[in-house]
Amino acid sequence: MDPAVADLTPDPQMLDRLAEVAVKVGLNLQPGQDLVLTAPTGALPLVRRVAAAAYRAGAGLVTPILADEGVTLARYRNAADESFDRAPGWLYKGMAEAFAGGAARMAISGDNPMLLSGEDAAKVARAGKANSLAYKPAMKHIVEHDINWSIVAYPGTAWAKQVFPDLPDAEAVDALAKAIFAASRLNEPDPVAAWQAHNAELEARQRWLTDRQFHALRYSGPGTDFTLGLADGHAWRGGASKAKNGVVCNPNIPTEEVFTTPHARRAEGTVRASKPLAHQGSLIEGIEVRFEGGAIVEAKATKGEAVLQQLLASDEGARRLGEVALVPHSSPISQSGLLFYNTLFDENAASHIALGQCYSGCFRDTSLSEEALAAAGGNSSIIHVDWMIGSAEIDIDGLDADGTATPVMRGGEWASAV
Template identity: 40%
Template sequence: MIKEEILRKYARLAVCMGVAVQPGQLLVLTSSVECAYFTRLCVEEAYKAGAGEVLVLWNDEAVTKLAFQNESTETLSRIAPWKIEQKKNCIDQKCCFLYVESATPGLLAEIDGKKLQTVRMAKETAFEPFEYYTVANYGQWSIVAIPTVPWAKKVFPELSDEKALEALWNAVLTSVRVSQDNDPVTEWQRHNEELQHHCDLMNGFRFQSLHFKNGLGTDLTVGLIKDHIWAGGCDKAKNGAVFNPNMPTEEVFTMPDKYRVDGRVYATKPLSYQGKLIENFYLDFQDGKVVSFHAEKEEDTLKNLVGFDEGSSYLGEVALIPHDSPISRLGILFLNTLFDENASCHLALGASYPDNLKNGTELKREELDRLGSNYSKIHCDFMFGSADMEITGTTWDGKQVGVFHSGNFVL
């Protein structure tokens, strides 16, 4: 079992460096019941940091699965008005959101994809009016993950329950830079500076497109929106608080031009979506849109993702992560996008982040659309990086610059 001293370090990191709760602020903490022991530590650390109030919203994936197995699609799609009012009330108080997740990969594999799709759409539609708060960083938000035996056994099926859980904990703590003898806050401050260095380099070139190519067959050109901004690591909310949205994170990312993506991209890791694992898949893009695709496993789930809404067949993010990054070096397939996306370059189908565009957070949706930003009710990352990835950037005056060679930055 992980020592409480280490767990408390992790909790303090999540509260103070992740969501960066401010004095007197309301913290809304969403957690699985499986993570209750860690969530309580987060609550303690939040009050120590000066939180004015902590609201904990519990969920239970086992109960969720039972609901999908036994309730009708209509019942599951019904969003209680009080839940919407609760969200509005929290945002009206200028809260911050911390999500403690521990999803079991493939938990809903047996559930009909159409049912999952319909319920997801109902929830996204109901809470759409509040998306701006986190998407445009009006308030702080962060996600951390806690290992559980079911998740650990998916990652390390050859180990006993106890050994698998220990192995996953070690991998997670390494990924978030928490150890027995370090100060993780200091580690993260240094890490954020390194990520900012890469952002500054990429922003200095003002590339109009990036060309990705590897031995698996990826041959993709991603046009970048004019006046795009590369970001990574920490971010700043409208209240001035500096927070880290994802822990771990190794990426620098920006906004593609919705209509200037062409070619084929092969995924290099499975994608967990709707509780199912999509494996060995590729996507073909033409003028920005996915025009064809194939997956060896869960192709119907991939179809649901691409066809979720109008924007889900276009890209909203392109992210660069060196193959020689700490999470990649672990050599572990976490089967969890929060971790796997930080071991590999990735793309996201769906919504763009407005702060990846100059003055983007000040623009209305119609203005963003005209500039080539993508809008969708979802944002789903998939991994396509590899050890032999070559990336060439083209500037607006036609100059070509090597960005990646053999999977790593050469800038």
């Protein structure tokens, strides 16, 4: 029942730096602001440091909500079938209330990505769906960017062993920790200043793309011949962004992507994933899908196809796209050559698209009604799952409504300077 591997604590000084970056850059936590902090129990050494950094920044109250993998496994191995349609709605409603009351939100990611790989895929999907539905009122405050929020990573031992299966535990944790710390820019003499410079670069790239207002993007490469409409009035985002509460935060630490909202009813052609997708403890490999009228009408995978089909069946919007993101193949995370089995990292290693819910903040007008959002092409779903389609072999053109093409990426790199 206890997790198979004992948790090892990485370099405490670097964890202190990570906590500082998480609170100052990731959240930009304001004096007096409360913080709701979710994390796996294995990440407690970072949870404690984030709490300390938040209080030093003047936090009102830091409330950790800890999830334990041992408890999760106890459920899959002992619970009655009916259990898998249940979710703690009372807790999520409470979180929604905290966000509505102005609390910031931090998620520490560091779970064992393969935790549920041996469990019944149908139960995993049902539990995931029940959870997503119950979490929706809280998630709304995140996707609509009402508050400052951020995700950071902690090198949990099981995760480290997944990324570095051939290393002994302590060395695997050390290697993953180093990769996380580097990608989070903690090796810079002044990490906060390094993040400011990086945010400025991402902002210039966004502005160029938003000013173009491409009607669609066309992807070509091995197994991929795909045209993806962009939503009407879309705006590209990335790096720092201003929440509706006025606080400029960095929702992802690390981040290398610029992204926007695709048009949910305009996507045609075939796409091949360029990396495996780790989803709720399962690995889906060799994904190939075909789009018609914005929806996936055919999907296969060489491994984990059942999980993929469950995912696509989550709801109507699960077969349509809610995000398109561009990441140059030369990005530091891409160049590490690692498969992290964790979206926070893998989505910053390659251009990607996401199934499911769109970000309403990815529009020039960020106060669109739900109806206006849907009319402009914004997708709605209980899921949001990123998968990687970029590589050194992918070319991307921006298409105007009349078909005029502008090179955006060539061989996985930006086609022009900004």
